[in-house]
Amino acid sequence: MTSTSLPYIEHRIQRAQGHIHTREYPGSGPAFVLMHGFPDNLHIYDELVPYLTQAGRRVVSFDFLGFGQSAKPDGAAYNFAQQLGDLEAVVNALKLERIIPVAHDAAGPTAINYTLAHRDRVAELHILNSLYARTPAIRMPELIEVFASPSLRALATAFTQSPEQLGWLLGVQQALFHAALPAHQQAHFLEVMPGLIGDNFRQQPSALPAFAQMNADLFAEVTRNAARLDQVKALDLPVRIIWGAADPYLGAALAEDFRAGFGDVTLDLIEAGHWLQIDAPAEVAALMTKPRGQ
Template sequence: MTTLTDHLIVDGARVAYREGGSGEPVVFIHGTPSHSYEWREVVPHVEAAGHRTLTYDLLGYGLSERPAHRDTSVAAQSDLLGQLLDALGLDRVSLVAHDIGGAVALRFALAYPGRVRRLMVMDSVSYDSWPSATWRRIIDEDLDDHAAMPQEAFDDLLTRQLTMTVADKSLMTGDVLRAYLAPHASRLGRASFFEHQVRHYDSRYTEEITDRLGGLTLPVRILWGAEDEWQPVRYAERLRDDIPGAELVVIPGAGHFLMEDAPGRVVREVIDFLASGGEEDTEGSPGPAR
């Protein structure tokens, strides 16, 4: 299990992170409602395979600072990623990104193509795919009144949502469920969840880059859970078709948090992708699903 061990001030805000291993650097970007805990079964194996890893909590998430009145949209998180890499002396990296982290990574790769060696996106928000129907209802009903929500009601709401992230519902119970709920186990945590996460569930951040996806020339692998209840596979197929040379891998029996449903398969796909070539693999037609 990986635990964030260090903190760094980036653009005036504190970011919690962890570096490990040695070799070619790869950055893991988590999604929502989540934090870097989701990579605990993946990162150690990637390090063992000979890679330097960087895992961090997005601003407003997990152990990172939750500053009031700070933009924590995927656009702002993409800018912050560049500053974090600068602060750590990382010029060119591979990115492995999940959910909204996928949007952060796609925006970063489009803005700074020379800084990204390879890009893997997992069950990423894209196009007009988000917020999902259940999140849209929460935005409509609870976003402006969240301060009055008791902790028990909040836990029930988030538990219902987290249960939707896995195909095997028994996986989102016990210690695992508690770990996903833990960052929000306070009044500040609840407020931060709505203000730093839910308030920025906005598809304009992905729709505004749709016409630019064809300009990506780096190796891209799209990893998707076949039973994702929030991001249907048709969005993965659309990404594959719009990104030149992109390969789509659909994992049966996995949901939106595919690293919970199928951690071993995710590890194998990540290590295999990172072992593939760099620029020499950037040409070619879109790869088939497999």
């Protein structure tokens, strides 16, 4: 079963640059608000959501502006401040009194900075193979390095102008993630990820402008967040870190950095890759819904 076969309410939440495509699954407790990185969309959670709803939990997933089925207007500006505003718009529009932000990949800054700004509305914080501030433990994927490095901006622009060459680069990157996975998870990765990532660029309008602009803001964002680490350490809420140990880029050393950066924190390393919610959804859901102290 995937989330596409479950009943949900679809919302089109308006922002100045267009609508945010949102899915709300009924349940109880503080809502898990699932956030994706780039070049992903909400479908990275399709196999996780059924396990969360079977546990009786309320779940919200959405596409950041510029990705998936959210608006991609010509001339739109995409950055981490805009993504924080997207999350705030979703929480306010759905009248979510208390939430559990769930960060994956480059959604870490949005989840953590929302928690800093709205501590009273956050019950817990969950982090899945993500990033936040600059640290030697981060190794950026090659695709991200090309689009995020100012010195490679001309090369990134060339890739944006050639769908064939961009497709080649995406294929190389996916092969590197695939090779690092445990053998029993590799076939499923090939069933899911090439289509999920590729559709973000093939469908028109494309997510490519948002992807390029978010990458251009990435290094500046992790530098900005380094100045917030004392505030993060002082957060008085439970933090649950669930980490795919076979991630070749955001690896176990980064998970340990996160653990050291919070006060009330648990860390679970599992046999999975970067997209652990696809590799091991039942295990991830069990940890997300596990009562504290067990």
